[in-house]
Amino acid sequence: xxxxxxxxxxxxxLLGPTGAGKTDWSLRFAKKFSGEIIGADSRQMYKKMNIGxxxxxxxxxxxxxxxxxxxxxxPHYMTDIIDPGKAFSVAEFRNSAIKCAKxxxxxxxxxxxxxxxxxxxxxxxxxxxIPRIEPNKQLRKSLxxxxxxxxxxxxxxxxxxxxxxxxxxxxxxxxxxLEVCILSGESFSKQQQxxxxxxxxxxxxxxxxxxxxxxxxxxxxxxxxxxGLLKEVELLLKxxxxxxxxxxxxxxxxxxxxxxxxxxxxDRCIELLKRDTRRFARRQMTWFRRNKDIRWCKxxxxxxxxxxxxxSE
Numbered sequence: 001x002x003x004x005x006x007x008x009x010x011x012x013x014l015l016g017p018t019g020a021g022k023t024d025w026s027l028r029f030a031k032k033f034s035g036e037i038i039g040a041d042s043r044q045m046y047k048k049m050n051i052g053x054x055x056x057x058x059x060x061x062x063x064x065x066x067x068x069x070x071x072x073x074x075p076h077y078m079t080d081i082i083d084p085g086k087a088f089s090v091a092e093f094r095n096s097a098i099k100c101a102k103x104x105x106x107x108x109x110x111x112x113x114x115x116x117x118x119x120x121x122x123x124x125x126x127x128x129x130i131p132r133i134e135p136n137k138q139l140r141k142s143l144x145x146x147x148x149x150x151x152x153x154x155x156x157x158x159x160x161x162x163x164x165x166x167x168x169x170x171x172x173x174x175x176x177x178l179e180v181c182i183l184s185g186e187s188f189s190k191q192q193q194x195x196x197x198x199x200x201x202x203x204x205x206x207x208x209x210x211x212x213x214x215x216x217x218x219x220x221x222x223x224x225x226x227x228g229l230l231k232e233v234e235l236l237l238k239x240x241x242x243x244x245x246x247x248x249x250x251x252x253x254x255x256x257x258x259x260x261x262x263x264x265x266x267d268r269c270i271e272l273l274k275r276d277t278r279r280f281a282r283r284q285m286t287w288f289r290r291n292k293d294i295r296w297c298k299x300x301x302x303x304x305x306x307x308x309x310x311x312s313e
Contacts, residue, residue, distance in 0.1 A: 016206035040115025052252030118287035127195035159187035
C-alpha cells in the first residue's frame with residue numbers, strides 16, 4: 001500500500017445499481033466493523049419519499065444535542081434530510097458527506113459511504129472540486145421550451161461525456177447540465193477537478209447478474225405498489241409538490257404523472273416504472289464499470305473478507 005494512503009483515515013464504499021442488495025450488506029458490515037453509514041443516494045435524501053426511493057425504514061432519534069436517522073440501530077447520515085421542494089447540489093453533498101465522515105472517524109467508528117449515485121460517490125472518493133454555477137431563470141425558461149431530443153442533441157455537442165451517463169428522460173437534469181456548460185463556457189465533466197485524497201478508500205461493488213437484478217427490480221416495484229406507492233405520490237401532490245421538482249422528476253414518481261393527469265392507465269404506468277427502473281440500473285452500471293478501483297463481489301462473505309484485510313492493514 002502507498003505509505004501516504006496508509007496514514008489517511010479509512011473509509012469503506014459500498015456501491016452498485018438500485019436493487020442489488022446494498023442496504024442489507026451495509027447494515028451487516030456496520031454491525032460487524034463498528035461502522036456508520038453515509039447515504040450516497042440522491043433520492044433517499046428526500047423526506048416524505050420513502051416507498052418510491054426504497055429508503056431503508058428507520059426513525060429519528062435524539063443523540064445528545066443532535067438528531068440521527070437510525071436504521072436497525074445504525075446511524076445513517078445524508079438520508080431523509082431534504083424537503084421535496086428543495087434542490088441539493090453535488091457540491092453540497094460532497095461537503096456534507098466529508099464533514100460527516102470526519103466526525104464518524106473522530107468518534108472511533110468507520111465511515112461507510114453507501115449508495116448508487118455515481119457522481120455523489122465520485123465527489124467524495126475523488127475529492128472533486130465542483131464550481132458552483134447559480135441558476136439562471138431566463139436561460140432555463142428558453143431551454144424549457146425545447147424537447148427532450150433537442151436538449152440531448154445540444155448537450156451531446158457541448159459535453160459528450162456527460163450525455164453518456166445522464167438520464168435522458170429527465171428534463172430538469174438535462175437543463176441543469178446545459179446551464180452549467182453555457183454559463184461557465186466549459187463542459188460539466190471538465191470542471192470536476194480532483195483534489196488530494198482525504199481518506200484511504202476500499203470500494204466494493206455488489207455484483208449481481210443482469211437477469212437476477214431485473215427480476216428483483218420487477219418484484220420490488222410490485223412490492224412498492226402493495227406498500228402504498230400510489231398513495232405516497234398522491235400525498236406529495238396534495239402538498240403541492242410539482243412534477244418539475246428534482247424530487248418528483250426521479251424514477252419512482254414521474255412515471256405516475258400521466259395517471260394523475262388522466263391520460264394513462266395505472267397498469268401502463270407501473271409497466272413504465274419497471275422499464276425505467278431497469279434502464280436506470282443499466283446507467284448506474286455503465287458509470288461504475290469505468291472505475292477500475294472497485295472490487296466487485298458476488299457474495300457477502302467475499303466482501304467481508306476484503307474489509308477485514310483492509311481494516312487490518
